Amino acid sequence: MKPLRIFAGITLGLLPVFTWAGEGKLQETAGVTQIEGSSGGGLVPWATLAGYDSRDEFSLSAFSTRVSVDDFRLYAFGAALGLFDRVELSVARQTFDLIDTPYEINQNIIGAKVRLYGDVVYSTWPQLSAGVQYKELQDDLLAELVGAEETDNGTDFYLAASKAHLGALFGYNLFWDLTLRGTKANQFGLLGYGGANNDSYEVMVEGSLAVFLGRKVALGMEYRQKPDNLAGLEEEDAMDVFVAYIPNKHFNLTAAWVDLGTIAGSDPQSGPYFSFTGYLW
Amino acid sequence: MLRHSLTVLLVFLLLGCQSLSSSRSLFDELGGMPVIEKITDNFIDEISFDQQIVQHFKESDIDRFRAKLIEQICVEAGGPCTYSGDSMVDVHTKMNITEAEFNRTVDLLINAMNKAGVAHRTQNKLLARLAPMRADIIYR
Numbered sequence: 001m002k003p004l005r006i007f008a009g010i011t012l013g014l015l016p017v018f019t020w021a022g023e024g025k026l027q028e029t030a031g032v033t034q035i036e037g038s039s040g041g042g043l044v045p046w047a048t049l050a051g052y053d054s055r056d057e058f059s060l061s062a063f064s065t066r067v068s069v070d071d072f073r074l075y076a077f078g079a080a081l082g083l084f085d086r087v088e089l090s091v092a093r094q095t096f097d098l099i100d101t102p103y104e105i106n107q108n109i110i111g112a113k114v115r116l117y118g119d120v121v122y123s124t125w126p127q128l129s130a131g132v133q134y135k136e137l138q139d140d141l142l143a144e145l146v147g148a149e150e151t152d153n154g155t156d157f158y159l160a161a162s163k164a165h166l167g168a169l170f171g172y173n174l175f176w177d178l179t180l181r182g183t184k185a186n187q188f189g190l191l192g193y194g195g196a197n198n199d200s201y202e203v204m205v206e207g208s209l210a211v212f213l214g215r216k217v218a219l220g221m222e223y224r225q226k227p228d229n230l231a232g233l234e235e236e237d238a239m240d241v242f243v244a245y246i247p248n249k250h251f252n253l254t255a256a257w258v259d260l261g262t263i264a265g266s267d268p269q270s271g272p273y274f275s276f277t278g279y280l281w
Numbered sequence: 282m283l284r285h286s287l288t289v290l291l292v293f294l295l296l297g298c299q300s301l302s303s304s305r306s307l308f309d310e311l312g313g314m315p316v317i318e319k320i321t322d323n324f325i326d327e328i329s330f331d332q333q334i335v336q337h338f339k340e341s342d343i344d345r346f347r348a349k350l351i352e353q354i355c356v357e358a359g360g361p362c363t364y365s366g367d368s369m370v371d372v373h374t375k376m377n378i379t380e381a382e383f384n385r386t387v388d389l390l391i392n393a394m395n396k397a398g399v400a401h402r403t404q405n406k407l408l409a410r411l412a413p414m415r416a417d418i419i420y421r
Contacts, residue, residue: 023381024379024380024381024382024384024385025380025381025384026384026387026388027388054379054380054381054384055379055380056379056380056381057381085380121412122412122415122416165409166405166406166408166409166412167402167405167406167408167409168409170402171400171401171402171403171405171406172401172402172405173405214401215391215401
């Protein structure tokens with residue numbers, strides 16, 4: 001993926017230049033970037049907001065992610081604007097490459113998230129955010145082939161609660177997130193929306209759990225329930241275990257092992273996941 | 282395989298959360314008064330070299346600040362002290378401390394604890410005791 005490499009290069013190159021704004025939040029409290037471009041883990045959007053802007057600041061961040069499961073590659077890149085520790089606006093582009101076939105599926109995602117309550121570290125109750133991910137499928141051939149009802153676009157809505165507990169696990173900081181997502185998406189929307197099994201919104205449960213081994217490294221796992229809308233093509237839930245390296249407020253790196261289950265009748269798909277987020281402003 | 286290891290990890294974490302309370306007090310775990318004094322001195326050092334945060338201490342009596350902070354950390358850690366200073370709200374009123382400044386000061390305290398040789402896990406326990414004060418400190 002040449003564009004991705006150029007993108008990552010530009011991101012890295014800019015890092016030393018923009019290091020003076022939007023750094024008012026505590027390190028790690030911006031999370032990393034999930035596969036659809038929202039602040040979160042790898043698969044799950046969290047209640048955290050992208051960027052280190054405190055309530056008097058704004059931030060701009062960019063990410064790039066690569067997932068290499070057995071028969072597919074999923075690339076994603078994008079950017080997020082953080083406004084006053086209240087609002088997150090994000091754009092992302094996903095490319096799903098079917099290895100050994102001439103096919104690839106592109107999808108654009110526009111996201112918005114609003115923090116409704118709290119602070120992930122300091123408030124008594126968990127930080128609570130509501131978000132939306134509007135997805136536009138650029139290549140609808142495969143979505144039509146597998147029998148999706150809607151092959152142009154779809155919208156996911158989610159409500160996320162996140163909380164960090166200082167020193168809660170043998171003195172280590174513990175983090176959890178629980179997210180409820182209303183969705184009709186088949187395989188994150190890459191195979192369209194709805195199908196013969198089901199064509200209405202369903203609430204899916206997603207969750208993450210992480211332990212911070214020091215101030216820079218987090219070890220965790222995630223689970224993302226997915227709908228099963230397509231007739232004859234069982235869709236399974238996704239999960240991962242991850243290590244995130246967050247050395248400072250300028251960038252972070254995440255490595256994970258992801259299990260996506262079967263995709264459109266394939267064998268179970270699992271493999272490594274790598275993601276980079278740079279904070280430009 | 283991933284599914285199984287996730288279950289094992291989850292059980293481990295839940296067990297870990299249950300064994301929260303340790304019989305040893307945080308005061309002892311920190312290393313008692315000598316280490317609390319060291320943390321406080323390092324913290325004052327960190328603040329004095331921070332161009333932004335030091336502005337809030339322009340009119341402070343540093344000797345008094347040092348004495349009251351030592352008492353306060355001692356009390357919060359469950360040590361044999363009495364806090365004789367003013368309330369957090371009184372101290373910080375009209376200082377107009379922003380969230381960003383507060384978080385930066387947390388970073389300075391972490392530096393101070395690092396330099397005093399306080400273990401990461403012990404640091405987290407102390408931060409957890411101090412965290413509830415935030416509401417009385419920022420935007421006053």
